[in-house]
Amino acid sequence: xxxxxxxxxxxxxxxxxxxxxxxxxxxxxxxxxxxxxxxxxxxxxxxxxxxxxxxxxxxxxxxxxxxxxxxxxxxxxxxxxxxxxxxxxxxxxxxxxxxxxxxxxxxxxxxxxxxxxxxxxxxxxxxxxxxxxxxxxxxxxxxxxxxxxxxxxxxxxxxxxxxxxxxxxxxxxxxxxxxxxxxxxxxxxxxxxxxxxxxxxxxxxxxxxxxxxxxxxxxxxxxxxxxxxxxxxxxxxxxxxxxxxxxxxxxxxxxxxxxxxxxxxxxxxxxxxxxxxxxxxxxxxxxxxxxxxxxx
Numbered sequence: 470x471x472x473x474x475x476x477x478x479x480x481x482x483x484x485x486x487x488x489x490x491x492x493x494x495x496x497x498x499x500x501x502x503x504x505x506x507x508x509x510x511x512x513x514x515x516x517x518x519x520x521x522x523x524x525x526x527x528x529x530x531x532x533x534x535x536x537x538x539x540x541x542x543x544x545x546x547x548x549x550x551x552x553x554x555x556x557x558x559x560x561x562x563x564x565x566x567x568x569x570x571x572x573x574x575x576x577x578x579x580x581x582x583x584x585x586x587x588x589x590x591x592x593x594x595x596x597x598x599x600x601x602x603x604x605x606x607x608x609x610x611x612x613x614x615x616x617x618x619x620x621x622x623x624x625x626x627x628x629x630x631x632x633x634x635x636x637x638x639x640x641x642x643x644x645x646x647x648x649x650x651x652x653x654x655x656x657x658x659x660x661x662x663x664x665x666x667x668x669x670x671x672x673x674x675x676x677x678x679x680x681x682x683x684x685x686x687x688x689x690x691x692x693x694x695x696x697x698x699x700x701x702x703x704x705x706x707x708x709x710x711x712x713x714x715x716x717x718x719x720x721x722x723x724x725x726x727x728x729x730x731x732x733x734x735x736x737x738x739x740x741x742x743x744x745x746x747x748x749x750x751x752x753x754x755x756x757x758x759x760x761x762x763x764x765x
Contacts, residue, residue, distance in 0.1 A: 470602070470631055470655055471545050471572065472673045472695065473510030474687040476680040477518035479726050480532055482738030486745050490738045492528060494535050500734055501539040507684035509544065510674065510691070512536060516549035516574055517611065518678055518722040523740040530564045537569040547676075551576030551606060555591045562599045572602040574634060574676070579612035585620045596627045603629055608636035608659055618642055622649030634659040634676045635667075643670035662713040665706045668694040678721055679712045682728045683761050711757035718750045728754055731765045 481496035504512060514536040515521040515529050524532065533548045540546050548565035550573040552558040562573045577583075578591055596603055605624060609615035615637070624630045633650075635642055636659025646656055657676050658667035664675035668691065680687040686705055694702035716724045720743070727746035730737045739745055746754065758765055 471511050471547065471604075471657075472655075473691040474508075474680050474684065475511040475513055475547065475657070475674060475676045476504055476509050476684060476687075477513045477516045477676050477678055478504070478536070479681055479722055479729050479735060480515065480519040480524070481735040482740065484736040484738050486739055486741065486743075488741055490740050492524075492532065493736060493738070496735050497532070497535055498539045500729075501536060503734060504680075504684050505540070505543050508688035509680060509684045510688060511545040511547055511571075512540060513547045513549060513574060513676055514570075516606075516676070517576070517608070518681070518725060519549060520722060520740060520743070521549050523743070526561070529561065530568060533565050533570055534568040545571040547572045547574050547604065549574045549576070551578075553578035553581050555594050558591070558595050559598045562595055562601065562603070566599055566601040570601065572604055572631070573599075574604045574606050576606040576608060577612050577614045577616050579614065582614055585617055588614070588616050588620050589623050592624050592630065593627055596624075596629050600629055602631045604631060604655070604657070605633040606636070606659065607633060610636070618645045618649050621646055625650035625654045631655055632657060632673070636660050638663045640666050640670050643667060643672055647671050661716075662710070665690065665694055665702055668702075669699065678716055678725050679709055681725050682712060682716070682732070682758060683709060683763065686761060708761050711760040715753050715757040718753050719746060724750065724754050727751065728758060731755070731758070732763070 481493040482490040548570035550561035607616040632655025638660040656672045658664040661679040690705035
């Protein structure tokens with residue numbers, strides 16, 4: 470299905486920090502070409518790193534549609550369509566399918582803190598309503614809601630729920646998820662710093678923030694690890710460890726968007742309540758980029 474380095478793509482905007490900083494589709498096309506040239510294995514549009522929380526519904530769907538158009542079938546496109554309203558998640562997932570996405574990524578409902586039964590019923594309702602392949606997304610550090618492996622195991626029995634992005638950084642969960650979900654269920658790391666260990670434990674890849682900045686390096690690391698060449702993977706991953714850490718020196722996607730702007734791929738634009746990376750943090754991220762072999 471989907472394997473390797475899957476970038477959680479930033480959403481390009483025009484220069485400025487504002488309430489509705491305009492989207493920049495010309496730079497989105499350029500960004501897509503950059504990732505395909507660099508070997509990125511799949512593109513995740515309008516996830517957390519893509520500022521999904523500040524896009525309107527129309528913009529959200531348009532970014533997915535344009536990403537699908539620009540990719541042109543060369544790599545899979547996975548659309549972020551999660552919401553804390555089951556109805557809204559169904560509507561977004563249907564629109565993503567209509568726009569041509571290959572799969573959808575659905576974050577656990579945030580803020581309203583559902584029970585495990587509520588999580589099961591939420592995701593099952595979406596899967597029953599829209600037959601596109603769906604990937605669960607567990608990131609309790611942002612959602613205040615932790616989907617337990619036992620709940621994932623129940624959802625793995627639904628035909629079109631094909632995997633999970635597990636962003637707890639808890640490697641011990643991989644074995645438990647594999648035990649509960651079976652060999653065909655896809656396991657993706659959502660934590661760059663532990664993604665190598667996640668794959669070593671049986672994961673199939675990473676949905677990555679770091680890949681925005683060093684896509685070729687992340688692709689090569691994932692390919693080596695999935696091929697069983699741990700020594701090469703560890704060598705490559707070592708060059709990215711500072712990025713894995715320092716791209717979170719402020720809230721994601723603030724640092725990574727600054728870094729991608731430094732590469733000249735996007736303008737210095739972001740939407741409130743996010744702000745541009747503070748000046749004292751900029752040398753920290755720049756140093757991490759240099760450690761990965763990027764001169765800016």
